[in-house]
Amino acid sequence: MELILVRHAEAEDGVNDFSRKLTPKGRKEAEKIAKFIKKKIKDFKVYSSPLVRAKETASFFLKEIEILDELEPDSTPESFLREISKFGEDETLICVGHQPLIGAIAGKILGLNYSLKTKKAGIWWFKGSPPKDFELYCAVNPSVI
Secondary structure, X not given: OEEEEEEOOOEOOOOOHHHOOEOHHHHHHHHHHHHHXXXXXXXOEEEEOOOHHXXXXXXXXXXXXXXXXXXOOOOOHHHHHHHHOOOXXXXXXXXXXXXXXXXXXXXXXXXXXXXXXXXXXXXXXXXXXXXXXXXXXXXXXXXXX
């Protein structure tokens, strides 16, 4: 399995956290990171948190995305890893969510007990079998692409 964790791109400030949209900068970041990943892989599935900024970020990878409740901000790394362990070994998953959850999932995979700082539109790319046999393939922020 290839697992690509993506933090949503920059979003506008707002009172209603659920409906915050990407800023123009955020759309550029999401497009940049999606192009980078799509140059390297062709066949993948995209899963997103149900929050607007995550769904908008995910739509740069594929127009058809699926909502995964385990990517909501109040979810846990353990519930996310349990859910993805149901997928096949030969699948590639792009999962768009929020900080600190994305960093916490990456930390858990790497055997840490804390969330790793993840910039907006940053990715953690793992290869292997969930949850214990993943290896870090790369970690990238849009500013270095």
